[in-house]
Amino acid sequence: MNTAPVAHAAARVVDAVKVYGSGDTEVRALDGVTVGFPAGRFTAIMGPSGSGKSTLMHCAAGLDTLTSGSAAIGGTELSTLDDRRLTVLRRDRVGFVFQSFNLLPTLTVAENITLPLDLAGVRGDTEWIDALVDVVGLRDRLHHRPAELSGGQQQRVAVARAFAGRPDVVFADEPTGNLDSRSGAEVLGLLGRAVRQMDRTVVMVTHDPGAAAHADEVVFLADGRLVDRMQGPTAERVLDRMKALDGARSDVPDHPTQGVPNTQGVPNTQAVPNTQGVPS
């Protein structure tokens, strides 16, 4: 049934348009984007502030709905699903890693990891989860509460949670945004290993060229349009491309993206690692 231009896509959007507001306050966050995220690959979405990269991710992941166009996870068209089916799809087939960890403070590490499975009322693959725990290196922290962990550890819990149910695709929204460079590199390394060693699919939104360099491919957005794709990125090439994009749109008024956090173009001085030299 998949007649989309991109074959073997774990997730894709076709002619995606997302409009916030109306009339004078209308903002076109996405303006006809068609992109597929191939299975078994690590894709980064980059773009200047207001380019629509977070919106693209939210719509592709079923957290938000498109104004027009279509979005699909695996072969399932999202626009045909009601809220409950969409929730179940997110639960069973999509994983999330957020910038601010978003762990539940009352649950232990182990419980946080299995949360989506518990919500579904299934046991899941215990061997797989056991292996995940070792990969993220949290075996000795399983019965701790998030408040007892460092930021990096918390984000590793979030990564484990995202992969726990073996989803079709894991979406990561600025996963290193709140981390120091070392913790950030650890998390990115985890995401990369999950793709390459465990055959998972990851889509990551970032504004950090160093983080993007961990991906297999980078797609560039500007003003709600797909403007470029780059295979085998390095931090330098990504940075150069971003500078070009910034220059090209310097005369364009800034588009605030409503309701979407942390999309500032300015690098987060506290959390973002140095932009050079993390080889892919």
Place this chain on the structure above:
Amino acid sequence: MTSASATARISLSSLRAHRRRFAGTFAAVLLGVAFLTGTLVMGDTLRASFDSLFAGATSGTDAVVRSADTITTPGESQGARGPVDAGLAARVAQVPGVAAAAANVQGLGQLVGADGEPIGGQGPPTLAGNWIKDTRLNPYRLAEGRTPERSGEVVVNRGAAETGGLKIGDSTVLRTPDPVRVTIVGLATFGGADGMSQTTFTGMTRADAEKYLTPEPGRAASVLVRAGPGTGQQELVDALTPVLPKGVEAITGEASAAESTDMISGQFLDLFTTFLLVFSGIALLVATFSIHNTFAIVVAQRTRENALLRALGAARGQVVGVALAEAAVVAVAASAAGLLGGVGVAAGLQALFPAIGFPFPEGELVISGLSLGLPLLVGIVVCLGSALLPAVRAGRTAPLAALRETAVDQSGTARSRTVTGLALAAIALATTLYGVLGTPSIWLAGTGAVLALAAFVVLGPVASTAVLRVLARPLGRLRGVTGGPGRVRKVPPAPRRLARTLAAPGEGPSTSSTRACARHAESTHQTPQGPPFGRTARLSGRDLAGRNALRSPRRTAATASALMIGVAVVALFTVFGASLKATMDQTVDRSFAGDVAVSAPSFGAGGSGLSPALADRVAGLPEVDSAVGLGRGVAEVDGAGRQLTVTDPVALAKGLDLGEVRGSLDALGADGLALSAAEAEARGLALGERTELAFTDGTQETFTVRAVYARPELAGDYVLTREAWAPHRGQDSDTVVAVTFKDGVDAASGKAAVERTAAAYGNPEVQTREEYAQSSAGGIDMMLTLVYALLALAVLIALLGIANTLTLAVHERTRELGLLRAVGQTRAQLRAMVRWESVLVAAFGTAGGLALGGFLGWVLVQAAQGTGDTDFAFDVPPVQLAVVALVGLAAGGLAGWRPARRAARLDVLRAIATE
């Protein structure tokens, strides 16, 4: 800009921004104040109405001549007064300054309505008397028909006629208590109303009144006197006093009217208002908890804001001022709204009462300064007082807290709290037990009860942690409630554990690195250690609900405390009511030896009692072995009024089980009496010794103790023969006739025979032993219903508090809820999670309330047992208490409804993004 105006500006803008948060507080204060205001206004209005009613009705009476002797028995506000010689009227009329004087013959007479049922008698008296010809002296005015001229003709007050479906020309029976055939010839009004409240009045000819209402002609209850022109009331009294015989006094008409009003106030109004005041107090106490909780949460949620203020240079006092100013605005606004509401309630009741058959006297609402000032003050003090601690805590916010991610709740299970709480509980228990079991003292027991309440409140947070863990556990094994679509294996479904996530203020979403908070994670290690994912129990939504409820023990406990107090009072009354019933059952069971009882309405002193002839007639039936009537008398013993049981002592021993009897009941005669063993011991009287009784007619007589019996429950402490009582009696009546059947007579036919005989005596009720016990308990059910209705308000306020706390919790956990939705929690699961948390909190409050209420009920019963001479039974009614528990839980679910719906409506993206 001065600092004060800055404070005010911040407060107001914050109030505007967070209107919804204070909606619950506003409602709690409003309801409490409205209840209080309504009670006070109603009380004043009723009192004023009765004042004007009596003043109006008796305005033509300038002086009342009556016996000076009065005997008041314990538990009765109105003393028994002896009669005066009716001939005094003629003598008084000769005194200079007197325009007219009329003897007022008065007694009890209960009319039988058109349907055969007696009219009234459920509290207010059923009076009968002579129709005084002097229209200005007669407090009743003829409204229709004519005055009674011949024997058997009567005038009745219009209210009674309407109640009984009687009209002029109708013939009916008047129970005096001997049935008298009467014909209604006129209808009367009292002070412009259809009657004196619910009191019924039947006016007859002087001769009839003397014949039926007094033991012998020539006696009157009082003589009413009207002054001639130019003579004042006091002048008249001064003129009368010298001519009156010893033991007779004169008082002014105004004083008499005031006494009547006071009597009604004492018997009914004071009780009524005190009762309502107690319950508005409970409602306000419950409100205090809810309000305190709301402010505490709001302050916790605003830690960053306050810290920022402090960092920017706001003094501690200014931060406190901001918080208090907010509370003050809410307090004044809600109290003022409550005043309006209260006056509205009073006006509504005034309109409603006549509709439900309770004639509320006409008149304007009386709104005194006190009934406005007091509730306003109480409302403001309650609200500000509740906000004081949270405000002080706000002031203590460290400026650094602005940099931290979220407030950390440090309250809860501090050791000092546990120690204080346990110490309080120990003192409470010791005091109570000593007051109950040691030297019985209501005061000690009461102090203990108050201390127990305090201990419960202090221990609440500690207990909540333990109790909720237990409560949350069995819930986890249930399934299917959460609406989780997936299969559920052995794994407890998700929403349970999720719901645990909901109740804490402090531990917000943890963003920054957070070893600082590590100490907070006290309740961490409940998941069993061991192989991580092999057999580890998985979490469910109710799990989450439980953990949420555990997040802030203090908040949870405070929320639950409000409900706990409400439920405790409900449980207290339920247990006490059940114990009273059990006591009556036990009394009847132990002391009533008969097969059936013929009784006048036992709740309330109303009605005219039973004809003394009835017992003899029933005793003559072929089915009946013995029938004994018990009448009542009063006498003064050692200066204190005592009730006497007037009866045939020999038959009494057959109808009642008196226990062990020393001496002989056969030969009490006219100068002997029988005493209960307890009374004999208390007064140090042995068989054969003598004691002196003083009667209302002013005479004193010496009696010999001829028998001492063990069980006083039905027989009372003093038993006299009818012949001993006869010289001192007024209107003769029995309160109950105990009937024993002959062997071989079956209960149904025996009862039917007694009923046939009784029908001729105004149709009193014939009851089997069980029915007799139950009818004694009927008043208790009535009281309980009223109490439950009044407590509904307190429980409502408590539930508003739970809903409010949950709403605030949902608000502060927006991000977590968003995350749960993002990773796959369905709306139904989320709703279930929030509702479960509500149910858990309610379960905690209900359980605590039942325990506390049960304990206090036990204390009350024991205290009553210790101070009275009746043998009290303690009874815990399992069914009623289970209903209370279920209602508490269901109400908890209901309280969670709106917060759950609001939580489920959250937009996932916005929720995640919320900082």
